[in-house]
Amino acid sequence: MRRQRTDVPLLYAKHVAIMSLNQLSATTALARMQTGEISSEALLRACLKRIDERDKDVRAWATLDREGAIAAAHEVDGARRPESCNIRPLLGIPIGVKDIIATANLPTEYNSPIYRGHKSGSDASVVELLRKAGAIVLGKTQTVEFAAHGWPAPTRNPRELSRTPSGSSSGSAAAVADFMVPLAIGTQTGGSLIRPASYCGCTGFKPTYGTVSTEGVKLISASLDTVGWYARSVADIGLVAYALEITNELAITPKPVETLKIGVCRTHYWDRALPATRNAIEEAARRFAAAGATIEECEWSPEFAEANELQELVMSGEAYFAFLNLFRAHGEELSDSIRKRIVRVPADRLLTAVDKAAALRPRFDRLARGYDAILTPSASGEAPVGHHIPADPSFNGLWTLLHTPCITLPGLVGPAGMPVGIQLVASRGADKLLLATAAAVAPLLQTTDVNRRALL
Amino acid sequence: MRRQRTDVPLLYAKHVAIMSLNQLSATTALARMQTGEISSEALLRACLKRIDERDKDVRAWATLDREGAIAAAHEVDGARRPESCNIRPLLGIPIGVKDIIATANLPTEYNSPIYRGHKSGSDASVVELLRKAGAIVLGKTQTVEFAAHGWPAPTRNPRELSRTPSGSSSGSAAAVADFMVPLAIGTQTGGSLIRPASYCGCTGFKPTYGTVSTEGVKLISASLDTVGWYARSVADIGLVAYALEITNELAITPKPVETLKIGVCRTHYWDRALPATRNAIEEAARRFAAAGATIEECEWSPEFAEANELQELVMSGEAYFAFLNLFRAHGEELSDSIRKRIVRVPADRLLTAVDKAAALRPRFDRLARGYDAILTPSASGEAPVGHHIPADPSFNGLWTLLHTPCITLPGLVGPAGMPVGIQLVASRGADKLLLATAAAVAPLLQTTDVNRRALL
Numbered sequence: 001m002r003r004q005r006t007d008v009p010l011l012y013a014k015h016v017a018i019m020s021l022n023q024l025s026a027t028t029a030l031a032r033m034q035t036g037e038i039s040s041e042a043l044l045r046a047c048l049k050r051i052d053e054r055d056k057d058v059r060a061w062a063t064l065d066r067e068g069a070i071a072a073a074h075e076v077d078g079a080r081r082p083e084s085c086n087i088r089p090l091l092g093i094p095i096g097v098k099d100i101i102a103t104a105n106l107p108t109e110y111n112s113p114i115y116r117g118h119k120s121g122s123d124a125s126v127v128e129l130l131r132k133a134g135a136i137v138l139g140k141t142q143t144v145e146f147a148a149h150g151w152p153a154p155t156r157n158p159r160e161l162s163r164t165p166s167g168s169s170s171g172s173a174a175a176v177a178d179f180m181v182p183l184a185i186g187t188q189t190g191g192s193l194i195r196p197a198s199y200c201g202c203t204g205f206k207p208t209y210g211t212v213s214t215e216g217v218k219l220i221s222a223s224l225d226t227v228g229w230y231a232r233s234v235a236d237i238g239l240v241a242y243a244l245e246i247t248n249e250l251a252i253t254p255k256p257v258e259t260l261k262i263g264v265c266r267t268h269y270w271d272r273a274l275p276a277t278r279n280a281i282e283e284a285a286r287r288f289a290a291a292g293a294t295i296e297e298c299e300w301s302p303e304f305a306e307a308n309e310l311q312e313l314v315m316s317g318e319a320y321f322a323f324l325n326l327f328r329a330h331g332e333e334l335s336d337s338i339r340k341r342i343v344r345v346p347a348d349r350l351l352t353a354v355d356k357a358a359a360l361r362p363r364f365d366r367l368a369r370g371y372d373a374i375l376t377p378s379a380s381g382e383a384p385v386g387h388h389i390p391a392d393p394s395f396n397g398l399w400t401l402l403h404t405p406c407i408t409l410p411g412l413v414g415p416a417g418m419p420v421g422i423q424l425v426a427s428r429g430a431d432k433l434l435l436a437t438a439a440a441v442a443p444l445l446q447t448t449d450v451n452r453r454a455l456l
Numbered sequence: 457m458r459r460q461r462t463d464v465p466l467l468y469a470k471h472v473a474i475m476s477l478n479q480l481s482a483t484t485a486l487a488r489m490q491t492g493e494i495s496s497e498a499l500l501r502a503c504l505k506r507i508d509e510r511d512k513d514v515r516a517w518a519t520l521d522r523e524g525a526i527a528a529a530h531e532v533d534g535a536r537r538p539e540s541c542n543i544r545p546l547l548g549i550p551i552g553v554k555d556i557i558a559t560a561n562l563p564t565e566y567n568s569p570i571y572r573g574h575k576s577g578s579d580a581s582v583v584e585l586l587r588k589a590g591a592i593v594l595g596k597t598q599t600v601e602f603a604a605h606g607w608p609a610p611t612r613n614p615r616e617l618s619r620t621p622s623g624s625s626s627g628s629a630a631a632v633a634d635f636m637v638p639l640a641i642g643t644q645t646g647g648s649l650i651r652p653a654s655y656c657g658c659t660g661f662k663p664t665y666g667t668v669s670t671e672g673v674k675l676i677s678a679s680l681d682t683v684g685w686y687a688r689s690v691a692d693i694g695l696v697a698y699a700l701e702i703t704n705e706l707a708i709t710p711k712p713v714e715t716l717k718i719g720v721c722r723t724h725y726w727d728r729a730l731p732a733t734r735n736a737i738e739e740a741a742r743r744f745a746a747a748g749a750t751i752e753e754c755e756w757s758p759e760f761a762e763a764n765e766l767q768e769l770v771m772s773g774e775a776y777f778a779f780l781n782l783f784r785a786h787g788e789e790l791s792d793s794i795r796k797r798i799v800r801v802p803a804d805r806l807l808t809a810v811d812k813a814a815a816l817r818p819r820f821d822r823l824a825r826g827y828d829a830i831l832t833p834s835a836s837g838e839a840p841v842g843h844h845i846p847a848d849p850s851f852n853g854l855w856t857l858l859h860t861p862c863i864t865l866p867g868l869v870g871p872a873g874m875p876v877g878i879q880l881v882a883s884r885g886a887d888k889l890l891l892a893t894a895a896a897v898a899p900l901l902q903t904t905d906v907n908r909r910a911l912l
Contacts, residue, residue: 358814
């Protein structure tokens with residue numbers, strides 16, 4: 001089943017002798033911009049070149065702001081000063097923004113005919129913050145219709161075009177994984193951030209619920225919607241976390257691996273994990289242990305058994321109110337799928353689910369605080385073949401419900417040669433610890449020929 | 457202390473022999489429009505006339521859309537059909553919209569220089585729904601800066617211009633109380649809906665948290681922000697509730713008073729209630745009992761003692777993230793008050809408060825389900841003299857925290873002759889029951905000369 005794919009070596013960009021600028025991590029690019037070795041404009045043009053080569057196939061972008069972005073990069077290059085990296089930690093770095101997030105200068109279309117060409121009057125809070133941190137919005141990335149149960153994004157998995165990148169943050173994950181841009185913003189209400197990262201083979205981060213303003217982001221489920229982002233390294237994830245005041249240090253200091261205590265949590269849904277995922281979890285645990293970390297089976301309490309069901313109920317119940325204006329004013333322009341799947345949940349059922357979810361959160365935190373991180377699947381397996389595959393939220397809904405920070409790390413591969421992420425989860429508010437843990441273990445997941453064989 | 461105020465008779469509009477159209481409730485106006493007795497345009501012009509006479513003093517409006525509203529009314533009048541009232545329950549009714557809520561055709565300025573002249577690209581969800589129900593947006597109403605701790609609205613209390621209307625939904629409450637418009641939309645994160653209604657003497661309703669989408673509304677505190685509205689009758693409150701699918705019947709059927717069981721709840725903050733409020737609660741309880749309702753002291757549990765403190769913590773903690781982009785990008789254009797009072801709450805303190813709040817909600821619901829409604833103060837007293845008075849959230853923060861539906865009913869007056877509302881509260885999701893209860897008792901609060909004396 002092994003195929004020749006010309007882009008595979010890019011996965012292991014570290015090993016490529018001569019890297020194009022678009023392959024650089026944001027952290028590396030920033031360091032080289034500081035020394036004057038490269039310019040923001042050159043970086044941007046390299047990203048655009050990659051997009052020009054690849055996006056007719058990958059279809060990650062809904063809109064590009066070529067001229068605006070080049071002009072912004074040019075301006076950054078003319079005004080760059082040595083001290084600016086702490087104040088403007090993303091100065092001159094191009095980013096992608098999921099097309100359910102408002103941008104003042106570019107259309108925000110939600111992958112819906114209702115909003116074709118729609119211009120919001122201002123940037124979403126997160127976009128304004130990232131621009132203020134120096135980021136340059138290169139364009140808007142493709143999304144599932146309203147990031148809900150609707151029309152899939154046209155995006156294809158950059159690792160193998162016949163496969164889905166998953167959604168709903170399809171374009172953001174694919175663009176980062178395919179080296180079109182070093183950072184991109186997405187959202188998660190079910191599994192919309194973590195699953196696409198796992199399928200496409202990049203790093204995806206969902207911070208603790210509530211720490212990034214959702215103002216200007218399409219509302220789906222007020223108590224679940226979370227803004228997160230993609231990068232190709234944990235260090236880059238950390239740059240954005242710092243820019244958004246989720247952490248207080250520009251550079252993440254990895255925790256020494258031998259001090260780490262990691263709990264393995266197979267969840268109540270382990271029977272839905274395909275061999276690719278099962279192997280990835282076992283392999284990650286083995287590698288972490290071999291590097292000196294303490295690995296324990298997590299004491300997974302029966303009280304969490306209904307977490308995914310609760311997430312479904314809360315999401316649907318809240319989404320009904322969030323979509324009511326669209327149902328009323330634009331019902332015929334919504335996909336059948338949205339119209340059929342977003343239905344009113346009786347108030348008592350919804351409130352019971354909301355209350356149960358709220359009660360589970362501190363209980364999970366107490367459990368999670370016994371570890372540096374909990375190791376758990378990012379998705380049920382490799383990206384399936386096809387582009388209209390219903391997403392399996394089994395390994396994501398519960399963490400969204402629990403409001404925990406989550407990160408998925410790439411490196412491992414499955415029997416079809418596709419990426420398989422592993423997810424690390426921590427207690428609410430422990431975002432910094434989670435990133436320090438992820439930074440420590442991420443290098444252990446790099447797939448060499450030797451350990452790739454062990455997986456197959 | 458009794459003053460001559462020319463607008464007092466309008467309070468008791470029922471007793472005025474010849475009413476101007478602007479004094480009609482929406483329900484009455486709709487009925488007369490159905491019979492062709494009046495037109496939407498005539499109603500709108502009467503509202504504009506009232507605004508022209510009064511708004512130089514009251515200052516309720518930030519922006520008016522005279523021509524647009526007249527054109528819309530004209531169009532409604534040309535196309536009105538007998539069957540439309542269930543499908544378009546607000547057809548031809550002018551409304552005011554608090555200026556932190558996005559409108560496609562009018563500026564949304566948040567009472568902030570940052571957004572002077574700002575146009576959002578689309579309507580907030582609630583505005584789109586109300587337009588779809590036939591409402592005509594007459595204009596935007598004045599608000600406290602970002603509905604947070606900032607600059608007060610320029611609005612004055614229409615009952616006595618030297619007094620505050622309170623905030624943050626200042627303009628919406630004043631416009632409705634002063635017969636400038638029959639309905640207006642506001643928001644509550646602390647006491648921003650209920651307190652201004654009490655001070656200005658109109659009916660104010662905050663539905664169960666989560667039942668009205670906050671999309672397009674300035675985010676302050678994601679787990680507290682609630683859209684609500686003002687009217688001059690419970691029936692009118694019900695029209696909007698129906699339009700937003702909070703209730704399933706156009707007309708509220710009042711519960712027979714003699715079947716009502718009402719719990720009196722003085723809360724833990726009774727010592728902050730001024731005589732005006734204490735008398736209002738006792739008087740309301742006395743009247744309800746005299747009309748046949750069962751009145752009981754509510755068993756108010758000590759566990760609710762910290763509810764206001766929790767509300768403050770959650771609001772501040774969440775507001776920090778909601779305002780981060782403004783702090784970073786526009787810090788110098790924010791009021792000192794916002795910059796000083798919205799500060800980061802450590803994650804563990806915030807999460808503890810969030811969890812405690814979540815645990816209190818079902819406990820309060822169980823208590824509230826023992827009654828048709830709980831009778832409790834709307835505010836600590838009459839509207840104070842002055843326009844820069846810090847708002848006392850003692851009788852509101854806890855209900856916002858508990859996510860309950862709340863309604864404040866006018867009619868009673870205090871020693872200074874100013875209105876004093878009484879608040880009815882129910883369990884989450886019991887909005888319809890609350891409105892049926894409110895509709896039953898609201899007429900009992902009408903202040904005649906005889907019972908006015910009893911209050912003084």
